[in-house]
Amino acid sequence: xxxxxxxxxxxxxxxxxxxxxxxxxxxxxxxxxxxxxxxxxxxxxxxxxxxxxxxxxxxxxxxxxxxxxxxxxxxxxxxxxxxxxxxxxxxxxxxxxxxxxxxxxxxxxxxxxxxxxxxxxxxxxxxxxxxxxxxxxxxxxxxxxxx
Amino acid sequence: xxxxxxxxxxxxxxxxxxxxxxxxxxxxxxxxxxxxxxxxxxxxxxxxxxxxxxxxxxxxxxxxxxxxxxxxxxxxxxxxxxxxxxxxxxxxxxxxxxxxxxxxxxxxxxxxxxxxxxxxxxxxxxxxxxxxxxxxxxxxxxxxxxx
DNA sequence: ATTTATGCAAAACTTTTGCATGGGA
DNA sequence: TCCCATGCAAAAGTTTTGCATAAAT
Numbered sequence: 001x002x003x004x005x006x007x008x009x010x011x012x013x014x015x016x017x018x019x020x021x022x023x024x025x026x027x028x029x030x031x032x033x034x035x036x037x038x039x040x041x042x043x044x045x046x047x048x049x050x051x052x053x054x055x056x057x058x059x060x061x062x063x064x065x066x067x068x069x070x071x072x073x074x075x076x077x078x079x080x081x082x083x084x085x086x087x088x089x090x091x092x093x094x095x096x097x098x099x100x101x102x103x104x105x106x107x108x109x110x111x112x113x114x115x116x117x118x119x120x121x122x123x124x125x126x127x128x129x130x131x132x133x134x135x136x137x138x139x140x141x142x143x144x145x146x147x
Numbered sequence: 148x149x150x151x152x153x154x155x156x157x158x159x160x161x162x163x164x165x166x167x168x169x170x171x172x173x174x175x176x177x178x179x180x181x182x183x184x185x186x187x188x189x190x191x192x193x194x195x196x197x198x199x200x201x202x203x204x205x206x207x208x209x210x211x212x213x214x215x216x217x218x219x220x221x222x223x224x225x226x227x228x229x230x231x232x233x234x235x236x237x238x239x240x241x242x243x244x245x246x247x248x249x250x251x252x253x254x255x256x257x258x259x260x261x262x263x264x265x266x267x268x269x270x271x272x273x274x275x276x277x278x279x280x281x282x283x284x285x286x287x288x289x290x291x292x293x294x
Numbered sequence: 295a296t297t298t299a300t301g302c303a304a305a306a307c308t309t310t311t312g313c314a315t316g317g318g319a
Numbered sequence: 320t321c322c323c324a325t326g327c328a329a330a331a332g333t334t335t336t337g338c339a340t341a342a343a344t
Contacts, residue, residue, distance in 0.1 A: 017318050019324060038308080053326040058309060062224060068244075068280065074219040074228060077209060079308060079334065081221060089280075094264055094272065097215075103268055109260060110277075117241055117279060121250055125241065125281035130257075132264060133215065133236075134272035164343050166299060185333080200301040205334060226309065226333060300341070310331070318323080 005030065007069050014067060021056035022063070024049055029070060034085030035093075035102060037076070041083070071129055076100055089127030096136035098143070152177065154216045161214060168203035169210070171196055176217060181232030182240075182249060184223070188230070218276055223247055236274030243283035245290070 007026055011018060028044040029036065036044075038061060045057050061083065064070045068089060072081035075095060084091045090110075095102045114125050135143065154173055158165060175191040176183065183191075185208060192204050208230065211217045215236060219228035222242060231238045237257075242249045261272050282290065 017323065019318070021325070042308095051326085053328095054308095055310075055327080056325055059324080065221075065224065072221040074212075074221075077212060079306095094268060094270060096270065097273070105264070109256075113256060114279065117252070118281075121241060122284040123241060123243065123281045124287055125279050126244070127281075128277065128279045130275065130277050132261065132272050132275045134265075134270045134274075137269040140271055164298065166343070168300070189333095198301080200303095201333095202302080202335075203300055206299080226331095296344085298341105298343075300339105302338095302340105304336085306333105306335070308331105308333080311329090313327095314325105315327105316323105316325070319321090 007064075010067055010069060016063070019056075020049065021045075021052050022060050024052055025057055025060040025064070026069075029064075029083065029085055033104075034070070034091070035075075035082060037078070037082050038072075038080045068127055073129070073131065075102070084129070086127055086129075090129070092130040094132040094134060096139055097133050098135060098139040101136055154211075157214055157216060163210065166203075167196065168192075168199050169207050171199055172204055172207040172211070173216075176211075176230065176232055180251075181217070181238070182222075182229060184229050185227045215274055220276070220278065222249070231276070233274055233276075237276070239277040241279040241281060243286055244280050245282060245286040248283055 005026070008018065008023075011022065016022070024045050025041060028041055028048070031044075032040070038058070041061065042054060042057055045052050061070070065072060068086055070083045071086055071091065072083055075082040084093070090108070091104070092106070092108045093102045093104045108130055110128060110130070114128070117123065118125050152173070155165065155170075158169065163169070171192050172188060175188055175195070178191075179187070185205070188208065189201060189204055192199050208217070212219060215233055217230045218233055218238065219230050222229040231240070237255070238251070239253070239255045240249045240251045255277055257275060257277070261275070264270065265272050
């Protein structure tokens with residue numbers, strides 16, 4: 001399952017062991033195409049392999065975040081962050097602030113800005129997250145309609 | 148203090164009362180130019196007016212987030228989110244993933260993409276957050292140097 | 295005068311440790 | 320075989336409620 005995803009390569013290459021906990025968390029993340037809360041990851045992992053402990057799930061989410069595989073964001077105002085998968089170091093989406101539905105998109109046209117910032121700030125940039133906030137068509141109608 | 152910031156206008160116009168808790172939290176956020184953790188907000192507010200309770204601070208942070216005045220992000224991997232002030236609905240920064248230092252910038256050139264997405268998705272977009280991740284000059288040297 | 299928002303303190307959760315043990319390489 | 324990573328369970332924190340009271344408008 002998700003045999004040799006680039007994320008697994010990243011883990012190996014960084015010298016980390018391919019453990020059940022890590023592979024299972026990755027499987028869950030990829031099955032959700034990212035956009036999953038820590039609570040949901042916890043639940044799904046337990047469903048797949050109850051022998052995996054909570055602590056390992058959190059340790060894995062931290063590790064993946066450090067490696068740039070995922071990135072935590074606040075989508076619902078709940079207690080728990082939502083993790084998005086970073087493809088090639090970046091991720092872009094539009095979120096409806098009312099119904100929380102989201103739409104991912106690929107082309108962000110930020111290459112020039114990235115190079116520009118690298119030069120200006122003398123930094124090496126490895127990725128980015130771009131989130132747009134707004135109202136989807138359905139929620140626009142709903143908020144326009146009277147009670 | 149921060150007499151009639153646009154954020155105060157927003158509060159009024161949305162029909163919310165201008166309470167001590169709300170004004171103090173806003174003062175703290177603006178004094179930090181955004182980029183402040185919930186724990187730090189809590190501490191600063193208590194320093195300014197100990198009569199303001201924790202719950203009100205959290206309620207205020209939630210309200211401001213709903214109104215698009217601030218946006219929670221995960222900058223340090225700690226328990227608590229870091230809030231950034233949204234100016235005119237958007238915010239852009241570059242973070243060094245090692246030392247966590249950040250650099251804000253204004254021009255993102257995303258106007259065209261915004262309009263594009265509004266048409267394509269039939270959404271009304273009100274703002275965005277753009278975060279770049281990378282290594283600052285100092286941390287590049289530090290990681291290149293042997294122990 | 296109304297009604298929204300607050301403060302308090304306890305409750306509810308999420309995330310983190312410490313340590314002995316198991317499982318990758 | 321060696322050492323990293325895990326599981327467990329308790330600890331540490333952060334955030335949220337419920338309700339009587341204060342204070343904006």
